[in-house]
Amino acid sequence: MTDFDLELKQITKIYPGGTLAVEAFDLQVEKGEFLSFVGPSGCGKTTTLRMIAGLEDITSGELYIRGVNNTHIKAEQRPTATIFQNYAIYPHMTVRQNIEFGLKIRKLSGSEIRQKTSNIIDLLDLGSVADARETSLSGGQRQRVALARGLVTEPEILLLDEPLGALDANLRRAIQDELKLLQKQLNITFVFVTHAQSEALGMGDRIVVMNSGRVEQIGASEDIYFNPQTPFVARFIGKNLLFEGAITSASGKIGAIKTPNGQFKGRLIGNAANNASGLMVVPSEYISFGKTSKKDVNTVKGNVELANFISNTVIIYLRLANGERTKIETHVAKLDGQDLNTGSELNCYWDFNKSSIMLSESNG
């Protein structure tokens, strides 16, 4: 029917108490895609994942997996496997028994089970701990056992619920790459839930940003990062400078906004309208420093409060004309020749085209 591996149509979840957890979620995922759900806790990302897994009832809407309506299919009959944040490894079984568990209930011959199990044990490098129990495994090994247990059943979609949350930062970094490589190798659709934007941006082919039960934006990593479509995304993802003000021109592609720090121009996003209160969004990365005679740029100046050098990254706290403080994160090379001593004046500018103007109410 469709080419999509996973399709959500107006999926909505209302809890018995009346809490709206997920509202009219539409999504299409192609086979082999690595999709990340990101958002603050309580935004509905885990609930959505659990609805896909069948662990949570769908209040309304429809869920298709490979063109098959799975809306009312029980969890154990869905072609999905879930990896949990705490791994949920069975403490009373060895690693091998954990991995075999999902195979044993399928009608497979003993040799087939052994074959598949040893393949996945090799793939995830678990040979040395195959006969150990959870108690003697490290965090990274637990993570791999959980993955092996899910993957060995050959799911069409692997659902991962904050699977890196329990690991320390270094291990996290290593496993992120490992996961991504594994996913490309197996060509299975992954749906990955995380609250950390760096994880979502680094891993997802596409990213779904969620907030209070609604999808804010769906797009590729750089799209979400450099072209936020809503104030929430602009604040939650990336390192954007924000200026609030009133929209003074909203016709054509480039509009204008009047803020206490000056008049700015930028690309119009969504249904930005004249006289509405709006937001100017500029990714830190697009900001240049110093005086300029270029055309088609916005300028702003302020006094340096603090410039914090972290290897090649510099975080500048700037006191703007209206007394507001803003934070700019930039590369050290872009600051050549600028005086960054506390109190000194710093001029900033950026292209119209690199900044955007949107309504400050997140209803579009």
Next chain:
Amino acid sequence: MDKVVSLRWILGIFTALFVLFLYGPFIVMGILSFQQGPEGGPQFPIIEWSSYWYQHVFGLAPPSRVAPLPIGEALIRSLTLAFATMVVSTVMGVLTAQAFRRPFKGSAVVFYSVILGMIVPGVLLGLGMVLIADQVGVARNWWSTAFVLHVVYTYPFAFLVMLAIFNRFDESVEEASLSLGVSPAKTFRKVTFPIIFPGVLSAMLFAFTLSYDEFPRTLFTGGSDVTMPIAIYGTFAVEIHPNLFAFGVLSTLFSFSLLAIYGILLTLSVRRQRQRASGLQEDIS
């Protein structure tokens, strides 16, 4: 500082007294069970140390004016009853606690009506049971009317134990199993049950020991074939001989051995959990 020291003393003395009152009667009984027989009575001083009364309990002593304890059949009845009660109460307790894992309408009413079984005075419950049984025309027997009351009494204990166990049970292992394609029934058998097993063991121990020495509920409802506690009580009415003490010591040792088995099984599973915890510790450091 002085205050702390004196408080420590007070608490120490309190604990010592507690232990004394707890074990004192049993120790006295233990000593007197080695009284000389058959002339020696259930009081100090010990005329001569002997194992006569133990032989008497097992029917190995030469016939004397002291009648043998009527415990042979009563003991078997009590053990059978305790076993059946244990099985039924534990199964019901596990299932009820399982139901309570999800909130449902009227759960508070169900909760308190189950708990009532262990709160209502036993004699009253027994008496009420007799009235109903007579009204309905059901004969009173240890395996019918008494059995029902034993379950009513021990089921809340099993339920509460299992409720506590499920309280700190991590559901994600079950969800992982479902997501691997395993049916709910098989998930319970292969995943849930092995993990809650230590708790089930506790529930079984509670149910068995409570039923084994149950008296007030059995007194009226047990019928003419008496259980052990009732049989023992019957001998008080005539005259007390140290053979009762000997039996008491043996009976207590039996209970202790049950506890020991339970303790060993529990230690094994706790050790497994502790290893798990220390495994996590390594991750953090």
